[in-house]
Amino acid sequence: MLIDSRLRTVHTGRSGSDPQQEQLVEQLLTSLGPEGIDDVLDGTCTLIYLYMKWLREAHEAHEKDVVEYVVPTLVTSLTMMPRSVPPEAVPTMAGLAIAAATGLSPTLWRKQYGDWTEAELTPLxxxxFLLAEHINRVTDDQNFATRMITEALTQVESGVE
Incomplete structure (x- = not known):
């Protein structure tokens, strides 16, 4: 929901952050406690994994390498956001995307380096966000990435029942 909200903010042309939205996000995260925050981080890593899986399959269908075509664009975009993404976080995010592109769980990949730092949360x-936006551009559909995740969740829920 957080990523979808950010995408909608960009596509409606609003600039800056919405203080009310930021307050709601802060309240949500505070209410979750430490274990809930870990769940949000794992969920974000899962989104990255699913986005990279979709991108890998889309690129392989055209005999292209997802790492060659997606990761440089991701790195360039992250480096263009120095107030939100410290330069030292960019290699971590690139490594995370590459791990996901090769089929490795980003959460498991990250565990070898320890807990997430506060400075890495916004870059994560x-x-x-950037991967979702990339998928939306590739498909020429502003809601494709969100719909893809919603459909995956629906399939999981229907398979569990």
Whole structure:
């Protein structure tokens, strides 16, 4: 929902952050506690994994390498956001995307480096956002990435029942 909200903000042309939305996000995260925050981080990593899986399959269908075509664009975009994404976080986000592109769980990949730092939280969100936006541009559909995740969740829920 956070990524979808960010995408909608960009596409409606609003600039800056919405203070009310930021307050709601802060309240949500505070209410979750430490274990809930870990779940949000794992969920964000899962989004990145699913986005990269979709992008890998789309690129392979055209005999192209997702790492060659997506990761440089991701890195360039992240480096253009120095107030939100510290330069030292960019290699971590690139590594995370490459891990996901090769089929490795981003959460498992990250565990070898320890807990997420506070300085990496915004870059992690930015990475998920940029990958979703990339998918939306590729498909020429502003809601494709969100719909893809919603459909995946619906399939999981229907398979569990």
């Amino acid at each position: 969100e930015a990475t998920a």
